[in-house]
Amino acid sequence: MKKITLAASIMLALAGSAHAFDLGSMISAGTDALKAATLSDADVKALAAQSSAQMDKENKVAAPSSAYGKRLAKIVKGLDSEDGTKLNFKVYQTKDVNAFAMADGTVRVYSGLLDKMDDDQVRFVIGHEIGHVKLGHTKKAMQVAYGTSAARKAAAGSGNAAAAELSSSEIGGFAEAVVNAQFSQSQESDADAYGLDFLKRHNYKLDGGPSALRKLAELYGNDSSMLASHPAPGDRAVKLEKLIQTKYQ
């Protein structure tokens, strides 16, 4: 009985506020009660593939023959898979200094990031983003985004939350919410460490890690960041430099 009451109050809260908030702000507001949505790894991969396809539709993808396309191909030459996931790479032509990865092996790098960083720095960012996927951070973000939209749908009377599927028009908002999800400081720190391991595994220069973070500090100061969620890049660079000295030498 208590459970039903709780669920009903969540539905009411959602029904009352859904018009005022997009998925992203609902997630950053920390709608903990909705984190209960569980998705299998297969669900996550399927949603990742749908989200990636939608993001590719909504963004200007640089042609493989363009300068940006060729540069990214050079940066990731020989990098076919990571930890059993086949990777696919594209450049979005937008001046944002950003990148993201998805569970289906999608990696997207924004041209604004390619403009600001050298090849080794870009490789670290790619490893860091893949880290968010492999460490389960994007899965958590997806469960929140999915729970939010499924519960909203149920609140609107279109069916039961658990069974609700996202329509193609909902996928866009869902994908944005996942790509823009706020990660915690410890998640960022773990993704940085993953990024360094990634550089090591693929025989890239470890210095790409701290130097990418120093670049961010230079561009945005030590308080803010590219990927708005990423805290204190200068502090993160110091942490990685220590890690390089202790773990890899």
Ligand SMILES: [Zn+2]
């Ligand atoms: Zn991150």
